[in-house]
Amino acid sequence: MLGIAWSLSWVLPALNLIxxxxxxxxxxxxxxxxxxxxxxxxxFAAFVVFWFLVSEVLENGFLSDQxxxxxxxxxxxxxxxxVDRLTxxxxxxxxxxxxxxxxxSFGYMKKExxxxxxxxxxxxxxxxxxxxxxxxxxxxxxxxxxxxxxGSYLLIGFWYERRSAAEAAKKAFITTRIGDVALLxxxxxxxxxxxxxxxxxxxxxxxxxxxxxxxxxxxSILIFLGAMGKSAQVPFHVWLPDAxxxxxxxxxxxxxxxxxxxxxxxxxxxxxxxxxxSTTMWVVTIVGMSSFLLAACMAMVMHDIKRVLAYSTxxxxxxxxxxxxxxxxxxxxxxxLAHGVGKAILFLCSGNVSHSLDGETNLMKxxxxxxxxxxxxxxxxxxxxxxxGIFPLAGFFSKDEIISxxxxxxxxxFVGVLLIGTVLSSLYLARxxxxxxxxxxxxQTEVQHQPNVFMKxxxxxxxxxxxxxxxxxxxxxxxxxxxHAWFIxxxxxxxxxxIAILSTLAALLGxxxxxxxxxRKFSENHLMxxxxxxxxxxxxxxxxxxDFYQFVIDKIILIVANMVALLDRKLVNDILVDGLPKLxxxxxxxxxxxxxxxxxxxxxxxxxxxxxxxxxxxxxVTNT
Amino acid sequence: xxxxxxxxxxxILTLGGAITVVIAKNIVYAALGLFVSLIGVxxxxxxxxxxxxxxAQILVYGGAIVIVILFALMLTKIEDFRxxxxxxxxxxxxxxxxxxxxxxxxxxxxxxxxxxxxxxxxIEKIGEMLFNQWAIPFEVASIILLIALIGAIVxxxxxxxxx
Amino acid sequence: MxxxxxxxxxxxxxxxxxxxxxxxxxxxILVLMSIELMLNAVNVxxxxxxxxxxxxxxxxILGQIFVIFIITVAAAEFALAVAIILRLYxxxxxxxxxxxxxxxx
Numbered sequence: 001m002l003g004i005a006w007s008l009s010w011v012l013p014a015l016n017l018i019x020x021x022x023x024x025x026x027x028x029x030x031x032x033x034x035x036x037x038x039x040x041x042x043x044f045a046a047f048v049v050f051w052f053l054v055s056e057v058l059e060n061g062f063l064s065d066q067x068x069x070x071x072x073x074x075x076x077x078x079x080x081x082x083v084d085r086l087t088x089x090x091x092x093x094x095x096x097x098x099x100x101x102x103x104x105s106f107g108y109m110k111k112e113x114x115x116x117x118x119x120x121x122x123x124x125x126x127x128x129x130x131x132x133x134x135x136x137x138x139x140x141x142x143x144x145x146x147x148x149x150x151g152s153y154l155l156i157g158f159w160y161e162r163r164s165a166a167e168a169a170k171k172a173f174i175t176t177r178i179g180d181v182a183l184l185x186x187x188x189x190x191x192x193x194x195x196x197x198x199x200x201x202x203x204x205x206x207x208x209x210x211x212x213x214x215x216x217x218x219x220s221i222l223i224f225l226g227a228m229g230k231s232a233q234v235p236f237h238v239w240l241p242d243a244x245x246x247x248x249x250x251x252x253x254x255x256x257x258x259x260x261x262x263x264x265x266x267x268x269x270x271x272x273x274x275x276x277x278s279t280t281m282w283v284v285t286i287v288g289m290s291s292f293l294l295a296a297c298m299a300m301v302m303h304d305i306k307r308v309l310a311y312s313t314x315x316x317x318x319x320x321x322x323x324x325x326x327x328x329x330x331x332x333x334x335x336x337l338a339h340g341v342g343k344a345i346l347f348l349c350s351g352n353v354s355h356s357l358d359g360e361t362n363l364m365k366x367x368x369x370x371x372x373x374x375x376x377x378x379x380x381x382x383x384x385x386x387x388x389g390i391f392p393l394a395g396f397f398s399k400d401e402i403i404s405x406x407x408x409x410x411x412x413x414f415v416g417v418l419l420i421g422t423v424l425s426s427l428y429l430a431r432x433x434x435x436x437x438x439x440x441x442x443x444q445t446e447v448q449h450q451p452n453v454f455m456k457x458x459x460x461x462x463x464x465x466x467x468x469x470x471x472x473x474x475x476x477x478x479x480x481x482x483x484h485a486w487f488i489x490x491x492x493x494x495x496x497x498x499i500a501i502l503s504t505l506a507a508l509l510g511x512x513x514x515x516x517x518x519x520r521k522f523s524e525n526h527l528m529x530x531x532x533x534x535x536x537x538x539x540x541x542x543x544x545x546x547d548f549y550q551f552v553i554d555k556i557i558l559i560v561a562n563m564v565a566l567l568d569r570k571l572v573n574d575i576l577v578d579g580l581p582k583l584x585x586x587x588x589x590x591x592x593x594x595x596x597x598x599x600x601x602x603x604x605x606x607x608x609x610x611x612x613x614x615x616x617x618x619x620x621v622t623n624t
Numbered sequence: 625x626x627x628x629x630x631x632x633x634x635x636i637l638t639l640g641g642a643i644t645v646v647i648a649k650n651i652v653y654a655a656l657g658l659f660v661s662l663i664g665v666x667x668x669x670x671x672x673x674x675x676x677x678x679x680a681q682i683l684v685y686g687g688a689i690v691i692v693i694l695f696a697l698m699l700t701k702i703e704d705f706r707x708x709x710x711x712x713x714x715x716x717x718x719x720x721x722x723x724x725x726x727x728x729x730x731x732x733x734x735x736x737x738x739x740x741x742x743x744x745x746x747i748e749k750i751g752e753m754l755f756n757q758w759a760i761p762f763e764v765a766s767i768i769l770l771i772a773l774i775g776a777i778v779x780x781x782x783x784x785x786x787x
Numbered sequence: 788m789x790x791x792x793x794x795x796x797x798x799x800x801x802x803x804x805x806x807x808x809x810x811x812x813x814x815x816i817l818v819l820m821s822i823e824l825m826l827n828a829v830n831v832x833x834x835x836x837x838x839x840x841x842x843x844x845x846x847x848i849l850g851q852i853f854v855i856f857i858i859t860v861a862a863a864e865f866a867l868a869v870a871i872i873l874r875l876y877x878x879x880x881x882x883x884x885x886x887x888x889x890x891x892x
Contacts, residue, residue: 597891599818599884600713603809604720611724618731631789635797638831642801642824646808651817658820661801665827668797671789672838674851677858681830684862689823696816696869700876717810725803732795739791742838745848753848754855765859772863776870 008056009065009081009134011049012091015042016127023120032116039119040102043126047095057088064136075195082136082200089333090133090265093340096465097257098126100458104348105249107454108355118158118247125151129258133265137197138187141266145183145230148259149176155254156246168242175239179229183266186222189215203272213277220273220280223266224287231263231317234291238545240314244306248351251306256313256343261336264320271329285325285410289417291318294543296424300431301539304361305350308432313343315425316387319402319418326414328405335398338386338466342395345383345462352376352451352459353436363435370437376451377437379459384433386466388426388507394466396504403499415499419506426510434518631671637664651697659690673744794835801828815872815882819865826861830854 019042023035066080083091102122109118128147135141157169191197193215194205205211227233232240243255254260267274267284274280292315299311316339323332354361356373370377382393389399399422406414541547637660644657662685669678754762801824808821837850876882 595891597888599887600810603818604716607720607724607806607810611727615727625788628788631793638797639800639804642804642808645817645820645824646804646811651814654817654820658823661824662827665801665831668794668831669834672794672834674834674837674854677830677834677851677854680855680858684858685823685827689862689865692866692869693816693820696872699873700816700882713811713813717807720810721803721807724806725799728799728802729796732792732799737791738841739839740841742789745837745844745851749844749848750851750855753852758852761856765856768860768863772866776866779867779870780873 008053009083012046013127013130015046016123020123020127023123027116027120035116036119039123043099043102047099050091050095057083078137079140080136081134087133093337094129094258097344100462101249101253104455104458107452108249108351121154132262139197142187152254152259155250156243158246165245168245172239172243175236176229179226179236182222183226186219189219206273206276217277217279220277223270227263227266231260232314233287234294237314241307241310244310252344252347256347257340264336267324268329281325284321288318288321288325292322292421296421298539298542299428301536303364305363306361309346323402323405326406326409331401331405334401338394338398341465342383342386345379348459349376349380352455366436367439379463382463384429388429389503390507399503400500403503422503422506423510426507427514430511430514634664634667655693659686662686673742676747791835791839798828798832813883815884819868830857
């Protein structure tokens with residue numbers, strides 16, 4: 001069995017890679033059905049293979065496999081796979097959500113002229129993402145990291161005829177690029193001090209004290225910067241809301257469940273390294289906390305459904321980072337799973353809504369859709385309840401885990417901050433649900449058509465884990481569904497009643513405030529209205545992050561770029577490249593004077609210089 | 625004594641002819657001056673007891689080269705008076721020639737070389753040398769003459785095929 | 788009484804006159820004639836060395852041999868030069884060397 005299992009891990013990304021290549025060749029055939037077929041078959045097969053891997057890993061603890069690509073001196077560049085429980089959980093999430101999303105897309109993208117290309121890039125993306133979580137060394141991980149970024153770029157800019165989509169794709173790529181550079185430098189720093197890219201080796205070295213503490217600090221901060229870029233943490237978060245320009249299934253897959261969790265995955269993998277440096281842990285905590293709160297605030301005022309969900313994603317990713325910063329790795333990963341599934345439901349439901357309303361996404365123009373899209377409304381409600389952290393759905397348990405972890409790690413103050421954030425989280429989700437589905441709006445929202453079967457069934461399937469996870473998370477024993485036992489660090493779970501009650505109350509408070517904000521008027525108090533308006537303005541301008549970045553780009557970066565361009569034109573081109581011929585030409589013009597064409601001149605020159613040579617020889621050489 | 629007179633006469637012929645070549649306005653006078661100069665050189669050869677060479681000199685130069693010059697003058701219609709155009713270049717030419725002469729004279733007068741009375745070299749000896757030690761250059765010289773002959777004919781041929 | 792120095796000085800004088808002629812004269816044929824003068828000057832010099840020095844016979848005879856060859860080659864060169872001048876005259880209608888300057892620049 002070991003023999004087969006050793007290569008099983010390869011199969012997952014390999015299948016999707018082959019599907020990608022096949023789809024690449026055929027994406028125009030039969031309006032892209034063939035390409036879609038490749039992609040769907042591959043992801044389904046990957047999902048099936050995943051379960052085989054599960055049994056293998058349960059048996060053996062972990063799997064690893066390596067293939068050397070090439071070797072320079074003593075350094076080998078390796079394609080290596082390492083499957084432990086963390087990897088396994090992520091593989092499950094990725095294959096599951098990707099499968100659901102691709103089936104959903106089959107219905108959602110039906111009228112799309114570039115149907116085949118969509119599935120082609122999807123296959124490419126899935127292959128890269130699988131490779132990323134399977135990688136056992138940092139170089140291979142970085143390689144997959146970049147490919148995932150490319151996939152994201154291609155998918156965000158899928159409707160590239162729209163200027164806003166092209167800009168958004170560019171923005172996403174450039175912003176994450178900054179993080180990617182930091183990540184690469186961090187990897188190199190680690191390589192320089194350990195001589196290897198293998199994650200397990202690096203962690204061993206770090207834990208036995210073989211790496212200097214400054215090196216660990218620098219490397220971990222750099223790696224975290226990379227994670228911040230991909231996982232849209234403040235201040236690198238600005239690309240994720242704009243990334244909503246892509247099709248909704250893309251948002252569900254990439255920007256809720258898979259790519260953005262790459263950063264969280266990276267931090268979790270390298271957590272033993274991070275934990276050595278308490279400064280880094282504090283940085284992670286603060287960044288996570290800031291993202292959690294700031295994004296939640298911004299989500300409260302957005303008018304576009306998908307943008308609300310995007311900010312919500314940033315917020316929950318911040319929450320995961322927050323948990324990681326407090327050392328609660330298992331809590332963070334559990335929340336990763338719960339959020340991945342829950343957010344995917346929300347995105348796909350919003351896809352249903354906008355598809356039915358022929359592309360409308362402004363929630364101010366919607367209302368009362370509960371009657372017209374009942375299934376969607378219920379599923380959306382399930383997803384929201386889960387993410388808000390209300391019992392008994394998955395999100396409650398994961399949030400509970402996080403709060404206990406934070407309490408153990410950092411103390412009550414941070415728990416308080418967390419609870420405030422919880423209030424905000426449920427606030428914006430409640431606002432969203434109420435405005436879209438419940439409240440009757442003055443706009444005539446006529447549903448153009450009902451979502452088709454491909455768009456309904458996957459959603460139901462997706463909702464099952466949300467419900468079931470919650471129950472399974474409550475199991476403490478070592479059974480198959482006992483997810484606690486799945487983590488390398490098994491932290492004893494205390495079911496703290498106080499915390500459970502506090503978090504539930506916080507969530508309910510959020511719902512209440514939302515209700516009040518929407519249905520009652522605050523207009524008696526003029527001062528409060530003005531304050532609210534001011535706050536709302538700041539929030540709507542997204543805390544002016546985008547404006548600040550644009551300013552930096554215009555005033556600083558473009559000016560430097562212009563100076564460099566000028567330098568290139570003048571120095572390199574005019575002086576170095578053109579200068580040499582010009583010099584030769586001018587010398588030639590001077591020398592030309594001596595070529596008069598007059599034979600007597602030439603004769604004179606010959607005679608004169610010959611006599612000079614003779615005189616010189618006679619005077620200097622001979623002794624007379 | 626008589627040698628000295630002969631020597632000076634030869635010198636006068638040589639140098640006088642040479643000056644005529646370079647000064648005369650009439651170009652035919654210049655050609656004749658060349659002839660006279662070459663005869664003078666033959667006389668100088670005689671003073672050096674190189675009789676064969678003196679003979680060769682007269683035959684080649686006087687018999688052939690001057691004739692060629694006269695033919696060339698006939699074929700290229702040259703005006704008789706070229707005085708005006710000569711003037712501009714005189715200073716530099718005088719300068720150069722005087723400079724060379726001074727240089728050469730200085731080197732001649734300042735160099736010590738042992739000299740003896742002239743002794744004759746028989747023509748048999750020259751023949752012997754030419755055919756033994758210097759046979760190859762001799763043959764090559766004949767080839768040079770052949771080439772010159774062919775070349776000259778080819779170059780002045782009137783016809784479509786130009787070189 | 789006649790010494791090597793006399794020959795050498797005669798040779799030097801003839802040579803200088805030849806140089807003057809090369810530089811001053813405008814007609815190509817006259818330049819050619821001046822060149823002949825220079826060659827003859829060299830011949831005189833060589834004969835002088837051949838006669839008046841006391842090297843062995845093998846060395847002294849070299850002077851005369853050399854002169855033979857010089858005369859030969861000079862004659863060949865002269866013929867060719869005249870051919871060239873005639874050709875030039877046919878193309879440019881002039882033998883004034885100031886006007887034969889198409890190699891200018």
